Amino acid sequence: MGVEVGVRGLTKSFGQRTVWSDVSLTLPPGEVSAILGPSGTGKSVFLKLLIGLLEPDRGSVLVDGTDVCSCSERELYAIRKRFGVLFQDGALFGSMNLFDNVAFPLREHTRKSEAEVRRIALEKMELVGLSGAEHKLPGELSGGMRKRAGLARALVLDPEVILCDEPDSGLDPVRTAYLSQLLIDLNAHLDTTILLVTHNIEVARTVPDNLGLFFRGRLVLFGPREVLLTSDEPVIDQFVNGRRAGPIGMSEEKDAATAAAELAALPAAAPREITPQLTPSPGVPERTAVRRRTERVRASLDTWPAPVRERVLAGLRAEQRGGRPGEPA
Numbered sequence: 544m545g546v547e548v549g550v551r552g553l554t555k556s557f558g559q560r561t562v563w564s565d566v567s568l569t570l571p572p573g574e575v576s577a578i579l580g581p582s583g584t585g586k587s588v589f590l591k592l593l594i595g596l597l598e599p600d601r602g603s604v605l606v607d608g609t610d611v612c613s614c615s616e617r618e619l620y621a622i623r624k625r626f627g628v629l630f631q632d633g634a635l636f637g638s639m640n641l642f643d644n645v646a647f648p649l650r651e652h653t654r655k656s657e658a659e660v661r662r663i664a665l666e667k668m669e670l671v672g673l674s675g676a677e678h679k680l681p682g683e684l685s686g687g688m689r690k691r692a693g694l695a696r697a698l699v700l701d702p703e704v705i706l707c708d709e710p711d712s713g714l715d716p717v718r719t720a721y722l723s724q725l726l727i728d729l730n731a732h733l734d735t736t737i738l739l740v741t742h743n744i745e746v747a748r749t750v751p752d753n754l755g756l757f758f759r760g761r762l763v764l765f766g767p768r769e770v771l772l773t774s775d776e777p778v779i780d781q782f783v784n785g786r787r788a789g790p791i792g793m794s795e796e797k798d799a800a801t802a803a804a805e806l807a808a809l810p811a812a813a814p815r816e817i818t819p820q821l822t823p824s825p826g827v828p829e830r831t832a833v834r835r836r837t838e839r840v841r842a843s844l845d846t847w848p849a850p851v852r853e854r855v856l857a858g859l860r861a862e863q864r865g866g867r868p869g870e871p872a
């Protein structure tokens with residue numbers, strides 16, 4: 544099963560500019576989580592801190608008792624091998640064919656025989672639907688295929704945590720839907736902890752178990768999908784519904800008075816829908832994370848205000864029936 548990642552009191556600045564401060568969250572083991580937020584709010588920086596590519600001003604990132612932010616180089620090397628990272632552009636080597644790209648971490652970080660490297664690389668390529676494309680060069684592929692190749696490469700060392708920075712960027716809606724399904728199927732097969740960064744509302748609504756949002760230098764909220772998808776916090780509501788009205792402006796934050804006037808002019812809010820989460824494809828095992836998560840969320844209900852608790856419970860009940868909240872059982 545995937546490992547838990549605990550982020551405690553993390554603050555990051557570049558020079559005088561604080562990207563965000565005092566960020567704490569826990570990525571539950573084996574669950575899929577997503578971080579949202581307008582451009583420039585520090586989502587990619589957050590991913591880099593998780594794997595020790597950047598150092599924080601303060602705070603810790605705990606993986607199995609080791610603090611990524613203060614451990615030795617040797618420990619960091621060992622921790623990084625437990626992470627698989629899908630960078631925004633797939634980060635493939637242009638001169639290597641897909642097979643060699645996918646096999647690269649195995650040849651670089653393990654002493655496996657070439658036969659073993661071949662077996663593992665082909666298995667992961669099959670898992671992401673790239674069988675038969677081994678000899679293609681990245682330049683000959685569509686964006687969707689490059690993403691899937693990047694994902695196969697992120698999987699070859701059997702990571703306990705997968706980080707995906709905007710896996711949907713540059714993909715058409717159909718390819719994005721396939722990729723979303725692939726992430727859910729991978730999670731079902733591997734039970735790996737997954738963290739996505741995404742701008743895509745459909746992905747945010749249908750893939751993750753947990754959501755968080757960065758805005759104005761802080762993590763506004765991180766919690767179960769039902770909480771974020773029904774939140775009446777203006778910036779969360781604006782983001783998950785892709786609306787112009789609200790605190791997020793085109794190029795910068797709006798002033799509070801403009802945002803408040805826009806929100807007041809909106810029609811009375813309809814009850815917020817929790818879009819059903821994707822389930823594994825036919826023939827793929829069940830996601831064991833779902834049962835664990837339901838228990839975890841039920842156990843945490845007391846920590847939420849009463850109206851939020853009601854909405855979360857409605858969401859959980861609908862999930863168990865395989866329907867939408869509010870539908871008759």
Ligand SMILES: Nc1ncnc2c1ncn2[C@@H]1O[C@H](COP(=O)(O)OP(=O)(O)OP(=O)(O)O)[C@@H](O)[C@H]1O
Pocket residue numbers: 557562580581582583584585586587588589
């Ligand atoms: N190595 C660096 N040195 C200095 N500033 C940096 C560095 N890396 C990122 N930043 C700054 O940190 C801020 C957050 O950047 P980041 O790329 O994490 O944002 P993001 O939320 O991922 O944005 P987007 O959604 O557009 O990808 C930006 O202002 C960026 O310019």
